[in-house]
Amino acid sequence: xxxxxxxxxxxxxxxxxxxxxxxxxxxxxxxxxxxxxxxxxxxxxxxxxxxxxxxxxxxxxxxxxxxxxxxxxxxxxxxxxxxxxxxxxxxxxxxxxxxxxxxxxxxxxxxxxxxxxxxxxxxxxxxxxxxxxxxxxxxxxxxxxxxxxxxxxxxxxxxxxxxxxxxxxxxxxxxxxxxxxxxxxxxxxxxxxxxxxxxxxxxxxxxxxxxxxxxxxxxxxxxxxxxxxxxxxxxxxxxxxxxxxxxxxxxxxxxxxxxxxxxxxxxxxxxxxxxxxxxxxxxxxxxxxxxxxxxxx
Amino acid sequence: xxxxxxxxxxxxxxxxxxxxxxxxxxxxxxxxxxxxxxxxxxxxxxxxxxxxxxxxxxxxxxxxxxxxxxxxxxxxxxxxxxxxxxxxxxxxxxxxxxxxxxxxxxxxxxxxxxxxxxxxxxxxxxxxxxxxxxxxxxxxxxxxxxxxxxxxxxxxxxxxxxxxxxxxxxxxxxxxxxxxxxxxxxxxxxxxxxxxxxxxxxxxxxxxxxxxxxxxxxxxxxxxxxxxxxxxxxxxxxxxxxxxxxxxxxxxxxxxxxxxxxxxxxxxxxxxxxxxxxxxxxxxxxxxxxxxxxxxxxxxxxxxxxxxxxxxxxxxxxxxxxxxxxxxxxxxxxxxxxxxxxxxxxxxxxxxxxxxxxxxxxxxxxxxxx
Numbered sequence: 001x002x003x004x005x006x007x008x009x010x011x012x013x014x015x016x017x018x019x020x021x022x023x024x025x026x027x028x029x030x031x032x033x034x035x036x037x038x039x040x041x042x043x044x045x046x047x048x049x050x051x052x053x054x055x056x057x058x059x060x061x062x063x064x065x066x067x068x069x070x071x072x073x074x075x076x077x078x079x080x081x082x083x084x085x086x087x088x089x090x091x092x093x094x095x096x097x098x099x100x101x102x103x104x105x106x107x108x109x110x111x112x113x114x115x116x117x118x119x120x121x122x123x124x125x126x127x128x129x130x131x132x133x134x135x136x137x138x139x140x141x142x143x144x145x146x147x148x149x150x151x152x153x154x155x156x157x158x159x160x161x162x163x164x165x166x167x168x169x170x171x172x173x174x175x176x177x178x179x180x181x182x183x184x185x186x187x188x189x190x191x192x193x194x195x196x197x198x199x200x201x202x203x204x205x206x207x208x209x210x211x212x213x214x215x216x217x218x219x220x221x222x223x224x225x226x227x228x229x230x231x232x233x234x235x236x237x238x239x240x241x242x243x244x245x246x247x248x249x250x251x252x253x254x255x256x257x258x259x260x261x262x263x264x265x266x267x268x269x270x271x272x273x274x275x276x277x278x279x280x281x282x283x284x285x286x287x288x289x290x291x292x293x294x295x296x297x
Numbered sequence: 298x299x300x301x302x303x304x305x306x307x308x309x310x311x312x313x314x315x316x317x318x319x320x321x322x323x324x325x326x327x328x329x330x331x332x333x334x335x336x337x338x339x340x341x342x343x344x345x346x347x348x349x350x351x352x353x354x355x356x357x358x359x360x361x362x363x364x365x366x367x368x369x370x371x372x373x374x375x376x377x378x379x380x381x382x383x384x385x386x387x388x389x390x391x392x393x394x395x396x397x398x399x400x401x402x403x404x405x406x407x408x409x410x411x412x413x414x415x416x417x418x419x420x421x422x423x424x425x426x427x428x429x430x431x432x433x434x435x436x437x438x439x440x441x442x443x444x445x446x447x448x449x450x451x452x453x454x455x456x457x458x459x460x461x462x463x464x465x466x467x468x469x470x471x472x473x474x475x476x477x478x479x480x481x482x483x484x485x486x487x488x489x490x491x492x493x494x495x496x497x498x499x500x501x502x503x504x505x506x507x508x509x510x511x512x513x514x515x516x517x518x519x520x521x522x523x524x525x526x527x528x529x530x531x532x533x534x535x536x537x538x539x540x541x542x543x544x545x546x547x548x549x550x551x552x553x554x555x556x557x558x559x560x561x562x563x564x565x566x567x568x569x570x571x572x573x574x575x576x577x578x579x580x581x582x583x584x585x586x587x588x589x590x591x592x593x594x595x596x597x598x599x600x601x602x603x604x605x606x607x608x609x610x611x612x613x614x615x616x617x618x619x620x621x622x623x624x625x626x627x628x629x630x631x632x633x634x635x636x637x638x639x640x641x642x643x644x645x646x647x648x649x650x651x652x653x654x655x656x657x658x659x660x661x662x663x664x665x666x667x
Contacts (some may be wrong), residue, residue, distance in 0.1 A: 027640040027642075028634070028640060028642040028644070028645055029449050029450065029634070029640075029642075030449075031449075032640045033640070034548065034639060034640035034641075035548045035639050035640075036548070037547060037548070055638070055639060059550065060548075064551075065550075065603075067601065067602040067603065068547055068602075068603070113336050113337045113339075114337075114339050116339060116635075117336075117339065124336065125334075125336060126336055127336055128336065128337060129335070129336055129337050162335075162337060163332055163335065164331040164332055164335065164337075167331050167332065168331065179331075182328075182329075183328075186328075186341075186343060186362075186363070188363075188367075188372050188557045188582055189553075189557075189582075190552055190553035190554045190556070190557040190558075190584065191552050191553060191587075192552035192553070192554040192636075192638055194552070195550040195551055195552035195638070196550060196552070196638045208587075208589055210568075213568065213570075216568075216570055216579075217566065217568060217581065218372075218373035218568070218570070218579050218581035219372045219373050219581060219582065220372075220373050220579075220581075223373070223581075243337075244638070246337070247638070248552070248554070248638035250362060250554040250557065250558050250632075250635075250636035251341070251343070251362050251363065252328070252339055252340075252341035252362060254331070254337070
């Protein structure tokens with residue numbers, strides 16, 4: 001499979017169809033892989049794909065990385081299904097044009113949840129829970145795919161959420177709050193959750209605004225809670241569930257539980273899941289005259 | 298130097314004794330998880346206050362995710378309060394608690410980092426003292442614990458430390474087999490703690506066994522780099538624009554994970570948290586990896602590209618720090634390697650610099666990056 005991807009990447013670079021191929025390469029440690037930008041055809045053999053390829057590469061397509069992208073007119077990117085959902089969502093939000101991007105889709109069997117859980121194979125004990133109910137293991141939107149793409153029904157708007165969401169929602173409100181108080185106590189606001197997110201595309205993040213300062217930048221309870229809750233709200237209906245925010249958190253805080261819960265709400269209210277259609281606008285930035293509106297009490 | 302032995306199984310009792318002596322005890326502790334065995338769960342080991350000896354992971358696991366930094370240099374603290382009355386602004390002092398603290402189970406890399414923080418916050422030569430830091434430092438005692446199982450990200454031997462080093466320690470523990478620990482009293486503060494634990498300490502230590510254990514663990518380190526040529530290479534200003542910086546650093550996404558988990562990173566910001574006509578002036582952790590860290594009011598940003606921010610971090614560790622102070626800028630704990638979401642690895646820079654220093658005539662610039 002990876003040979004076909006490499007050959008296609010080589011062709012694209014040789015013909016000058018793209019300036020760069022964003023993919024995965026071996027990391028500095030056997031359990032890790034790393035994002036890589038391939039600019040020369042002779043370097044395509046560095047490209048790999050296996051269940052250790054966790055990163056959501058579309059974050060580099062985000063406008064935040066304008067400096068990195070300087071001089072790239074057309075970019076090829078290796079994408080597993082969930083990453084391609086992020087690309088589709090960026091296009092639907094006018095952050096990216098479809099013809100600027102060449103998508104090299106890869107068939108995916110799931111990825112490991114954290115590099116430190118990699119023991120040489122993928123199994124129930126280390127497969128990220130986001131992969132359990134995935135309907136894009138054969139990706140939907142591609143320019144190149146090794147082999148035939150089977151027809152897959154992706155019409156079900158309901159995606160499973162992690163067991164932890166249900167566990168939390170079963171707790172009484174004060175216990176749920178106590179859980180977050182304890183976990184957020186570890187947060188020091190490094191913003192890894194923001195920086196790995198393919199959808200955080202503001203030029204200036206609201207937490208970096210100073211006039212006025214909407215969110216206290218210090219990592220005290222108020223500053224931490226207002227940051228994480230604002231972040232969760234800004235991703236409602238847009239989060240494609242890559243889980244990178246939790247994976248990237250250096251303090252092991254499961255910040256994506258908020259996003260997963262909001263995903264459930266959007267599914268229940270609007271029968272919508274983001275990242276499947278290039279045209280669809282997500283429910284919170286559009287309206288329909290025949291909206292059910294049954295949540296307005 | 299006074300030595301003794303201690304049963305490893307008595308560490309819980311040590312903690313109990315220290316807690317009973319009205320000391321705040323900080324120890325590595327596994328944090329509860331929603332789904333302990335779930336596929337997404339990882340061990341979350343952090344330095345946390347413990348109230349009893351039943352609840353700690355001293356000597357287990359490798360390194361807590363946080364260092365001991367936050368117990369000396371707080372994540373956030375108010376410097377003072379203020380209130381505007383008419384045309385006058387009144388400055389109101391804020392009361393800070395500085396409890397007498399013992400941190401137990403500190404690994405040698407973290408212990409070595411304390412001196413590095415001291416260089417910045419309480420260096421007599423620099424003529425400046427951060428009172429918050431020095432107050433906490435003077436009331437904190439470190440009981441360190443030699444490493445037994447370094448992982449593939451550890452590289453302390455590459456920065457002149459070792460997994461059994463007692464640098465920065467007050468009381469140092471090393472496993473010497475049969476569930477026994479060799480105890481070394483290093484400082485007066487360590488002696489005071491040893492006195493509190495005297496019922497649990499026995500006879501003389503076994504220096505031979507301790508040296509042997511240390512050497513065995515040192516052998517286990519796999520990530521070995523030559524840091525000797527780095528400073529000179531960085532001092533050569535021509536290398537400031539070397540092609541390496543962009544090639545290795547362009548994948549950096551600009552989060553502050555590496556700096557916040559780093560035991561020697563110490564940058565902070567100060568803002569006024571205002572509410573109506575009063576508020577607090579607050580000091581809190583900042584990171585040189587953030588894009589607005591060097592953003593000028595004019596809109597100009599001298600570090601306009603992410604790889605330049607990482608270049609600053611590397612220079613800070615291996616040039617600016619050693620140039621200004623005698624303490625290490627990097628202690629080789631490997632936290633930045635483990636924490637990096639995109640596997641940006643400081644030891645790859647170290648290896649690259651060593652290579653470039655040894656091959657000065659190698660290509661200086663890659664046309665692809667111009």
